[in-house]
Amino acid sequence: MRKLSIxxxxxxxxxxxxxxxxxxxxxxxxxxxxxxxxxxFGNVSSPRAACAEGRQVVLFEMRGDERDPAxxxxxxxxxxxxxxxSLLWSVETRRTGSFYARAKATKGCAAALSRVLPVAARVAGxxxxxxxxxxxxxxxxxxxSLICKFTEMYLDLDQEGPLRPCRFGDSxxxxxxxxxxxxxxxxxxxxDRPRVQISWRPGDRVRILEVASEGSAGRLDGxxxxxxxxxxxxxxxxARNENGGGNGDNFFTPNLPGQGPGEVGGPLKLNFQNGRGxxxxxxxxISGYLFLKH
Numbered sequence: 001m002r003k004l005s006i007x008x009x010x011x012x013x014x015x016x017x018x019x020x021x022x023x024x025x026x027x028x029x030x031x032x033x034x035x036x037x038x039x040x041f042g043n044v045s046s047p048r049a050a051c052a053e054g055r056q057v058v059l060f061e062m063r064g065d066e067r068d069p070a071x072x073x074x075x076x077x078x079x080x081x082x083x084x085x086s087l088l089w090s091v092e093t094r095r096t097g098s099f100y101a102r103a104k105a106t107k108g109c110a111a112a113l114s115r116v117l118p119v120a121a122r123v124a125g126x127x128x129x130x131x132x133x134x135x136x137x138x139x140x141x142x143x144x145s146l147i148c149k150f151t152e153m154y155l156d157l158d159q160e161g162p163l164r165p166c167r168f169g170d171s172x173x174x175x176x177x178x179x180x181x182x183x184x185x186x187x188x189x190x191x192d193r194p195r196v197q198i199s200w201r202p203g204d205r206v207r208i209l210e211v212a213s214e215g216s217a218g219r220l221d222g223x224x225x226x227x228x229x230x231x232x233x234x235x236x237x238x239a240r241n242e243n244g245g246g247n248g249d250n251f252f253t254p255n256l257p258g259q260g261p262g263e264v265g266g267p268l269k270l271n272f273q274n275g276r277g278x279x280x281x282x283x284x285x286i287s288g289y290l291f292l293k294h
Contacts, residue, residue, distance in 0.1 A: 027051045029112040031101050034146050036265040038258045040099055040117060041090035043146070044080040051109035052087045055080045059091040062098045067113060069102050086293065090256045090265070133264075136182055136290050138241035138248040148251070150237075150268060152287035153181030155196055155211070159280035166282040168272045169227045174199030175282060184239055184248075185211070185218035194218075198284065209270075211286070216240070220286070222253070224270060230261045232270040237290055251290035262288040 027048035033040055040059055046052040056079050060072040075095070080087040089101070098118045105111040134140055136148035157166050157177035166175035179186040179196040188194050194214035201208050206223040209232060213219070222234040237251040253267045262269030268288035275281045 026105065026108055026110040028110050029103055031057065031103055031112045031114040032146060033101050033114040033117045035117055036256060036259060039091050039093040041088060041256055041265060042101055042114060044087045044089060048108065052080060055103050057089040057101050057103050059099055059101050061095065062116065067100050067116065088254050092258060133289065136239065138184065138239040141249050141292055146292045147264065148290050150288050150290050151182050152285055153179055153186040155179050155198060155284040157198060157282040157284065165275060165280035167274050168282065172201040179213055185213050185220065188214060189242065230270050232268040232286065234268055234290065250293040252293055254291055264289045
């Protein structure tokens, strides 16, 4: 009799779970869309993880005044994949037009549509075009763009120590110096050149690179494949605002297919030049585009 009671309790619990699942609403999803020179990309998010990771996203070109997947032109599709703290999709198209993204409804997941991206071609990164993206800084999240332009930062580096030259070819090291560039990485709130420390160390098949400006107001952390590479993949860039502490925006580079160093969607471009002869210092230039972390 005791066993029967246990079976009845379990059965009742299962029926309750089934009824709750049957009556539950599909989880909502959110799709963002931004343009890059080769096409479009975006982020997929949902309170239910299964509705975001691996979700198929289709890019459409509008034929009329309203979004209508039944009649609009299908450009391509991709599945959302993890890139740092985001789930990103990207579709290549070098067409000029108005585009939007759609994720069809699946079991337990509601359908989602992005905003319309007008004229998603000939944007920043192409020669002769003005950048539609704001400069990187602590307040990019207050605007509509997920992308910001990291205008070239110059690092004038000193030797690592007495009779120790700053040589990026070494397996590990670190050099102090001064930076020139965007606030807060290459300029203080008072407009001065901040002190900067660049350091590197070996990692798992990559070299881990860190750049911290005066008072850690701005940081660039990431990896490069080897000492001779110009591909600086940013895993976390932080821009602290005047409220101090951890207040400010965080960024990364998604390394989208087909995008090179310094291009929209690609890694930052790093040019590191060791000193020569009796010059124990070094110089470096960093530029490109950063993407807001969600």
